[in-house]
């Protein structure tokens with residue numbers, strides 16, 4: 501179905517077919533032999549059991565043959581895996597960030613996207629970064645999968661040989677909404693990719709003057725995947741909903757003491773920078789990591805503007 505989509509398709513598929521072929525040969529061979537023996541050595545046909553006293557020739561055969569088969573499987577597995585670890589120097593770099601529960605991609609010119617856009621026929625290397633727990637980036641059509649471990653940057657490279665849209669998802673159970681951690685890889689023809697990457701107007705308009713109030717903030721929380729845990733429609737997810745949050749009076753636990761707070765900029769900022777200081781009633785501690793490194797004061801202002809707009813809607 502996905503013949504030759506990436507530079508690994510052939511190697512991985514060959515290894516898979518070789519192992520599957522050997523397994524099938526054994527399955528069929530053993531089943532046929534077993535059925536034959538059941539019939540041939542049935543008590544009616546063969547009333548007296550024969551005693552066999554070992555056979556050196558047979559011992560050698562059933563040691564040597566499986567050894568060769570295992571080495572054949574190893575050879576194909578190894579030669580399919582080997583190129584994955586020789587990263588070409590000229591590969592295009594994309595920073596791939598995973599967090600509960602969203603992937604985001606950052607290109608060398610600073611452009612960011614929720615889908616992974618890559619050019620056809622060019623090597624691409626992904627820096628795999630996790631902001632919280634272990635995730636795993638899996639692109640079945642490309643035959644690649646690699647864990648994303650917090651505190652460690654692993655790399656994965658590939659080259660797509662066909663244009664199209666392919667599934668990309670998290671393959672490591674990472675919490676409640678793990679199954680929502682899906683996106684796609686969009687393989688574009690080289691020219692199309694060049695104009696896509698050069699086009700950074702999407703960001704510029706949102707921060708420009710004509711933009712609606714709150715648009716910039718909305719983009720930030722979508723980019724960082726905040727909405728995976730904080731719904732916009734009032735649904736209770738892992739964290740409190742953003743709907744009607746601004747100005748609301750909330751019961752929180754701070755250092756074990758319950759207290760009442762009003763949702764203002766200070767509270768929003770503290771919740772983003774030190775998410776485990778004030779725990780809102782009905783929610784658990786330790787569900788969120790600090791975004792201090794990623795969000796500036798101006799970003800928080802933008803988020804506050806956005807929160808105000810979803811307050812007005814009701």
Ligand code: CUA
Nearest residue numbers: 635670674678
């Ligand atoms: Cu991330 Cu599962």
